[in-house]
Amino acid sequence: MRRAVSVLATACVLGLTATACSDSTGATTAAAPEGSVNPTASLKGVKLTMWVAQNSVSEPKQAIEAFEKATGAKITTEVIPDPYESNVPTKLASGVKPDLMFWQPTGSTLPFVQPAKNLLTLDNEDWVSKLGTTEKSLGQVDGHRYAAIVTSPAVLGVYYNKDVFAKAGITTMPASYDELLADAAKIKSKVSGVAPFFEVGGDKWPLQWQVQAQMTDLPQSFWDNLNKNKDSWTNKTIVDAITKYKTKVLDGGLAQKNYKTATFVDQGKAIMDGTAAMAVNVTALQSEIQATASTADIDKKLGWFPIANSAAKAEYSPDQTNGVVAFNTGDSKRQNAARQFMSFWLGPNYPAYIKANKLVSVEPSVPNPDGLPQTAIAQAKALSSASGVFQVKALTAPDMHLALADMIYGKKTPLQVAQAAEDQFKQVLKARGVAGF
Secondary structure (H helix, E strand, O other), X not given: OOOOOOOHHHHHHOOOOHHHHOOOOOOXXXXXXXXXXXXXXXXXXXXXXXXXXXXXXXXXXXXXHHHHHHHOOEEEEEEEOOOHHHHHHHHHHOOOOOOEEEOOOOOOOHHHHOHHHHEEOOXXXXXXXXXXXXXXXXXXXXXXXXXXXXXXXXXXXXEEEHHHHHHXXXXXXXXXXXXXXXXXXXXXXXXXXXXXXXXXXXXXHXXXXXXXXXXXXOOHHHHHHHOOXXXXXXXXXXXXXXXXXXXXXXXXXXXXXXXXXXXXXXXXHHHHHOOEEEEEEOHHHHXXXXXXXXXXXXXXXXXXXXXXXXXXXXXXXXXXXXXXXXXXXXXXXXXXXXXXXXXXXXXXXHHHHHHHHOOOOXXXXXXXXXXXXXXXXXXXXXXXXXXXXXXXXXXXXXXXXXXXXXXHOOOOOHHHHHHHXXXXXXXXXXXXXXXXX
């Protein structure tokens, strides 16, 4: 989902998906059949099922229709109700399996579907070598690949209104989070009636992004120690990041007045019409704006730049539409057909797929389609040097946005937000049987 967090963590803690949250210590990896795949070979009479989330129903449509036409196969999509990340493992625990499924291809979320037990390994598929560097790093657990990467991970950065920046006299983009706040203060003082930032308390999930941008100086050693239960989400750097977001942005008047209740859709409208100067968000906002505005209009009104705590660099955040997994159903014909669908999707059909969906390419050898907004192109360029958000680096991703939502209503302090993340992190990993927890 676009929020790019694993709400399954809560389900595990509540015991809703005990089977799915446990590591399958005795399971053996289901190896995919050997041999090359002919992506357009006849599959007449073969029927496959693909699980999708409510917000990703249309995402595979072009690939499915083209594959059906080329092979004679039939792929039926089945919508799993929200919250997708917790309802999928619950359904799997009941013994039901699809042939294919959208799933977030991160080390924090792939384990919830017990890949060694449930999924086909895709280590030697013909499309793996075609992927870009960042995309190639996704979709793996314990040294095996389980997900095909069909779209680029969301990129976190700052969307800005060009006219507002011009009125504020900002001509050089900020190169650190503190410089970003300084520009926000400049906008507040120089441009009347415009909110420097548009924050989204109503939908909650975007609340995490300004905090995540500040966490980028945490070294890999922190994440290694965190994942061994030797460090904590209450680390001073994280608490300070939450505190700065609260005191400087929210309490400091750098967000619009209705930040507690404003929605994701409102955010896109506000930066397009110039009632807000900036929005710190992932590529989901790009997609939202593209759905209602032309490329020419977007290029005229909006710009985008990457930001990290002490650098002009972006962060990447995978979601469930980035990865497709294939299940070990025990039916070799269907398993081979699922592999063939992936080979078709990322092979001969890929240029048509990204053109139809107006997406940047995950394959360096396949150029981006014409007509993409400059903001989208800028995000794609920033991906190669981007660092992963905590959903990529932590063994499981706590729902920090929910605790931040409590904070904006005065129910939690910044330290209590961090502690909530720590408590959830430990509870989930303990439920999964991870050593040290």
